[in-house]
Amino acid sequence: MRITLSFATTADGYLDDSTDRRLMISTPEDWEAVLRLRAECDAILVGAETLRRDNPALLLRDPEVRARRAAAGLRPDLTKVTLTRSGRLDPALRFFTEGDADRYVFSEKEIPAVEKLATVISSEGSITPAFVVTELERRGIRHLLVEGGAEILRMFLDAGLVDTVRRAVNPQLHLGPEKGGAQFRFEPPQGARCTLENLGGMEVLTCELHPDTGEEDRRWLAQAVREGFRCTPCASCYRVGAVIVLPDGRTFRGYTHETSPTHHAEQEAVAKALAAGADLHGATIYSSMEPCSQRSSEPESCTQLILRCGFTRVVFACYEPDRFVHCQGARTLREARIDVRVYPELAHDVQEANAHLGR
């Protein structure tokens, strides 16, 4: 999934003022650009406090964009997402009542009042950005737009999950601590690729924190998927293939049960790399399926193995179905700040490799 953070602040870093009124910070030109950005995304996320304070509808306004989405078999509006610990959400909020959209509420509490209006998702333990991203990706979201407020922006940035930041500053607006509300400052880290433009007076900075590596990822991942077909079909496991790519360009491959009836593809590839004396710190592992998070026949899961070896990136095509266990691989890896990328456009071949297990 790609994740974009987008927000507008006053010159002194405020997202809002302290009144009940919604403060308009953007110029019309900037607001148009924000709507165009929304149209490139699949889902839009704001915190519960923003819903309570501003009551935004979070819609796509352009009828052409909505019609194009509908023609492609999508709901006309973006999927709307919010997070709450308290469960304090009024079903009359425009989040629930306006637009034709899927709606997800990540909540630590049950909220019976909104259960008919949205899918409520809870987590064992606290709701982390890694959990949110993984659950949305499992439901088909490929590009998530996070629009605020301050707590939510901070949480996603601190988790290291943000690919692009769009910061729009209105240099004419100063509030000061008396009048200022939620505050959020973003300064680009060293080495980030940034561009600056002026949109009707707004200073808009766009920073790429993680460049899009999609083309190269898909090339290696296709090879991992092909490796999976080398495994003999068996009723108790998936046929999976893996390819490790080291920073120095060396590669190692493996597939399920290649040398042992209890080995997964990732283990086979790691064993070959270690036997060759490779240091796996900073390496990427491509696997046709999400690395497992639970094993009974081996001392550690592939997720634990990946963490122990020091991989920095994990790329796969298909989330593990809930057939044998409920896999937590992607979430666990993301929570450990591993860069996890999923390319479901390659999942069809993984499903074909595993057709012997039935649907």
Ligand SMILES: NC(=O)c1ccc[n+]([C@@H]2O[C@H](COP(=O)([O-])OP(=O)(O)OC[C@H]3O[C@@H](n4cnc5c(N)ncnc54)[C@H](OP(=O)(O)O)[C@@H]3O)[C@@H](O)[C@H]2O)c1
């Ligand atoms: N200028 C802009 O671009 C822009 C954009 C968006 C918002 N805003 C402004 O931002 C202000 C709100 O910012 P804020 O920082 O006060 O609030 P916020 O970020 O909108 O929402 C915070 C709330 O999100 C929920 N939450 C946060 N982390 C969570 C977690 N890990 N698990 C479950 N729930 C979680 C909690 O809801 P509960 O309290 O329900 O537990 C928390 O109170 C508003 O004034 C709004 O106008 C400005």
